[in-house]
Amino acid sequence: MSGSSPDEVGQGDAGQGAAGAALEVKDLHVSYGSAKALFGLDLSVRAGSVLAVLGPNGAGKSTFGRAVAGLIPAQEGVVELDGRSLRGVAPHAVRRAGLAYIPEGRGIFPGLSVIDNLRMAARVVGDRSERRAAIDRAVALFPILGSRQKQLASSLSGGEQQMLALGRALSTRPRLVVADEMSLGLAPLLVNDVFAGLAAARSMGITIVLIEQFVHRALTFADDCTILSRGRVGWAGPAGEAGPEVIEHYLGGSE
Ligand code: ATP
Secondary structure, eight states: OOSOOTTOOOSSSTTSOOSOOOEEEEEEEEEETTEEEEEEEEEEEOTTOEEEEEOSTTSSHHHHHHHHTTSSOOSEEEEEETTEEOTTOOHHHHHHTTEEEEOTTOOOOTTSBHHHHHHHHHTTSSSHHHHHHHHHHHHHHOTHHHHTTTSBGGGSOHHHHHHHHHHHHHHTOOSEEEEESTTTTOOHHHHHHHHHHHHHHHHTTOEEEEEOSOHHHHHHHOSEEEEEETTEEEEEEEGGGOOHHHHHHHHTTOO
């Protein structure tokens, strides 16, 4: 384990929402009990860029997302946000350091109202006025959250729930967002809304790691691409260079 304690990432202005942050992952090994899921993953995301992380089912995409967010431990390797180690750091401290993870399945509280979901997310920032500003920011980005604020999150449509997930993530001005399969199960029109939300994040200067099943959509949106294959990097390069042969080879029948 490298230098950081579970509640701390180190000194600096992380979490202040300045510019996007660079993420560096080196030789990352993650197991679930005796089942190994990542076998020495190397991956790097340039500050302010969008990286698409693609791969077939079971390739290790979500495991990578959960590991960098501090939700599951890594047995070996390096995870650094702007040069500061996140390895062994607790999820709330990772969030404070400026990395927001939107898990597959949205990561919202279905039994709470929209406004309470936003309040929960805002708890990671300083004082009351900052929390208020965080909630206002989410509503400004996604006005639907304002008009539905008293509604239970579970009663929102799938697309609205993703807006809530993204609104929660962006409200506290992260420097990097890892979005795990946000378009999963959504109708095409709602997928457009998700990408519009991500485009808003990008225009705020936020670095984005996009774990996606919609391969072509992700490649069009991203600057760079890393394709995982059985817990390792199969291919990495500029998104524009992930041609049909590469996609066919690593992703087979993906759309
Ligand atoms: P998908 O696109 O289907 O979500 P993925 O690329 O995100 O796939 P992961 O969910 O990271 O893949 O899974 C990587 C490997 O780890 C798979 O072999 C999976 O079965 C295994 N795995 C994932 N979660 C667990 C868990 N909680 N316990 C045990 N094994 C797990």
